[in-house]
Amino acid sequence: MRIAVAGGTGLLGRLVVEAATEAGHQVVVMSRARGVDLTTGRGLDEALHGVDVVIDVSNIETLSGAKATTFFETVTRNLLETGARAGVKHHVLVSIIGIDRVEWATTGRSSTRSGWRSPARCR
Numbered sequence: 001m002r003i004a005v006a007g008g009t010g011l012l013g014r015l016v017v018e019a020a021t022e023a024g025h026q027v028v029v030m031s032r033a034r035g036v037d038l039t040t041g042r043g044l045d046e047a048l049h050g051v052d053v054v055i056d057v058s059n060i061e062t063l064s065g066a067k068a069t070t071f072f073e074t075v076t077r078n079l080l081e082t083g084a085r086a087g088v089k090h091h092v093l094v095s096i097i098g099i100d101r102v103e104w105a106t107t108g109r110s111s112t113r114s115g116w117r118s119p120a121r122c123r
């Protein structure tokens with residue numbers, strides 16, 4: 001199987017890439033350092049060509065809820081839209097356990113309402 005790992009150079013991504021490679025899969029690593037920008041879409045069509053499964057473990061380091069929301073919504077939209085064109089069959093998203101239930105003290109908004117990426121919102 002051909003698996004594309006979004007954020008495959010990150011802390012979690014490196015482990016996912018290693019496990020998928022050891023299991024005998026063809027792995028495509030997607031990160032800016034590998035020529036793919038998940039927010040602008042640069043290199044995404046080429047990276048997802050012939051891919052069966054996308055595993056998204058990308059991340060942004062920020063304390064801004066607005067920046068995080070924009071990043072995760074944009075990345076997920078780009079991956080789903082480009083993935084649909086490329087014939088990707090499965091989209092796996094790693095978030096944080098319980099993210100749906102967290103009330104963010106800094107914003108006073110619930111994670112669900114503020115648009116934080118929860119697995120239930122990405123099919």
Ligand SMILES: NC(=O)c1ccc[n+]([C@@H]2O[C@H](COP(=O)([O-])OP(=O)(O)OC[C@H]3O[C@@H](n4cnc5c(N)ncnc54)[C@H](OP(=O)(O)O)[C@@H]3O)[C@@H](O)[C@H]2O)c1
Nearest residue numbers: 007008009010011012013031032033037038039057058059
């Ligand atoms: N680390 C933890 O302890 C932990 C715990 C619970 C949940 N999680 C979740 O697991 C996921 C991954 O976290 P992590 O800690 O492994 O992240 P990380 O180490 O910060 O890695 C982020 C990855 O995303 C890539 N990336 C960032 N912006 C990008 C862009 N515009 N285009 C393409 N790639 C981009 C980075 O590569 P480039 O910089 O080269 O683009 C890198 O490969 C997140 O959803 C996080 O919430 C992590």
